[in-house]
Structures are given as structure tokens and as C-alpha cells.
Amino acid sequence: MAFEAPTRLVRALGETSPEGDDWLERLPELARRAVSERGLTVERVQAPGGRSSLVVLVRTARDAPAVLKLAPPRARPAAELAALAHWDGRGAVRLLEGGAADEGVLLLERLHPDVSVRSLPEARALLEAADTLRRLWVAPPVNPQDPEAPEGAGGLFETVAERTGRQAEAMRAGTPPEAEAGALVAAALAVREELLAAPPEQLLLHGTFRQSKVLAGDRMPWLAVGPDPVVGESAFDLARLVRDRVEDLIAAPSGPAITRRRVKRLAESLEVDRERLRGWTLFRAVESGLRARRVGRPKDAELLLEFATWL
Secondary structure, eight states, rough: OOOOOOOOHHHHHHHHOOOOHHHHHHHHHHHHHHHHTTEEEEEOOSSOSSOEEEEEEOTTSSEEEEEEEEEOGGGHHHHHHHHHHHTSSSSSSEEEOTTGGGGGGEEEOEEEEEEHHHHOOOEEEEEHHHHHHHOOOBBOOOOOOOOOTTGGGGGGGGEHHHHHHHHHHHHHHHSSSHHHHHHHHHHHHHHHHHHHHHHOOOOOOOOSOOOOGGGEEESSSEEEEOOEEEEEEEHHHHHHHTTTHHHHHHHSSSHHHHHHHHHHHHHHHHHHOOOHHHHHHHHHHHHHHHHHHHTHHHHHHHHHHHHHHHH
């Protein structure tokens, strides 16, 4: 079978591809070897698929349905493996095998790839997604090399401070010349400093959670997939969910009011400080907006920066 990367994956990796990265060129051979070594039977490549990995629907040697996932090093597959192993199916897709994580190869339980929580009516989708996210917030695994090391140390996972530190540098370097956008960047950077000064907890987080990352399952109704795990406070993880379906929010005459109610409802239902959730939502929206502008997606950038003005 030809393991051709879907257009969505090619486009997304092209936006962030470092010079000299030949992972897409090597992908067909990586996939063939992964299938052969595990005795898998290929059904099909999932399309349109994700923006950071190739997902292949397969059957194991025992004829059980599974998913073979191949991700480039920049997607931090070793961290995903460690997080999925730690969750062990609690709220997330179950890891079946991940011995080749250094090559970005994971064998996962088969969910229903075409049915995400986003298919539900908006209010119910938000609640189901939030309930799934809650189950993922656990203490991070202890670093066996240094049990006394702080959470996130030892190379297993980035911390929120580390990840947003890199993002903040890019934001400062790419601040738009427009006064309003510049003010948003300044506000986002300032609120990040305030939030990092006194984080309330250090938990293992999904890192890139949204409605489309929650798929229907058989052993549980909804399970999270595709983490880019990070260690930090729960409000950081929940912030991305606040702006889900941002295009619908922008189109609604009452978009700002809906957003404020969403922040309040999510904060209360998950026992997260409302102002911390608002702050991380602002930072993440501005950061995503600037990144969208930087890689040539001006429409997305405009939506995200307008959303950020409501916070």
C-alpha cells in the first residue's frame, strides 16, 4: 500500500518545517517498516487526518482493530508516549505499543476516527469535552533518573513556563505594527508573567486540547487523542477549549457575551479560577493569532485576534 501523507498534514508541516527536515520523504518507508515489524494489516490511511502525524487504520496479528500513528520528531512523540502510558486509558486513548517512540511510531487503541465530540450540539459538546479533560489532570510521573526533580524536569515533558517562554520570544519578535495588535501582545505577555509568578498546581496536561481531540470510543463514550503534553496548571489546558468554534463565536452578534459566559461556566464546572482561565485564554489566543499570521493564514489570525479583544 502507498502511504501517502494527506494534504492537510503536508500543508501543516510545511508551515513549520525546519530546513533540512526530510521526514515526509522518509515517511512511506517508515510506515512500511512499522507495519511489517508488527505484523499489521492495513485498512486505510485516515484522511483528512491530523496536522502533525500520519494516522493509519490497521488490524493486529490477532485481527483486532488498532491505529498506527507516525509523527515527526518536532511533534515530540516520546512525550506523547509517556503521557499515554501514564494515563493508561483513563480519559485518553490507550497505548498498545510504543517501543519505537524515538522514530515517532505509536500503536493505539482504535476509536471512531470520524466521530468527535464536535459533532454534538455546542453546549453538550463543551460539557463532554470538559469532563474528558478533567480526567487527564493527574500528577505527572516521577522521573526515574531523579525522583526528587521538580515536575516536568528530566526531559519527559515541557513545563508551561518553558513552552510559553519560547512562544513569548516569538511574539516579541513578531509584534504587528498596528497599535491595537501591539496592545494585545503587550497585555498577553504581561498576563503570562503574572500567571507564572504563582501557579496553583503542577499537573500533567493534554497541552493541545479542543473538541476535535475527543473521539467516540467503545469502552468509554469519549476519549482524548493527540496530546502534546505539558506540566502546569489546569487553567492553561482549559484555555484552548474556551475558544472552540471561534468562527461561530465571531459570527454571532453576542459573541463577546457568549465567550464571557463560557469562561464562567467552564471555570465553575471544573473548579478553576476564572481570572486565571481568562488570562491563559488571552495569552493562547494572541499567541495562536500571531503564529497564524506568521505562517500565512491571515483569516485565522484575524479571527483569533478579534476574539482576544473580548477578553
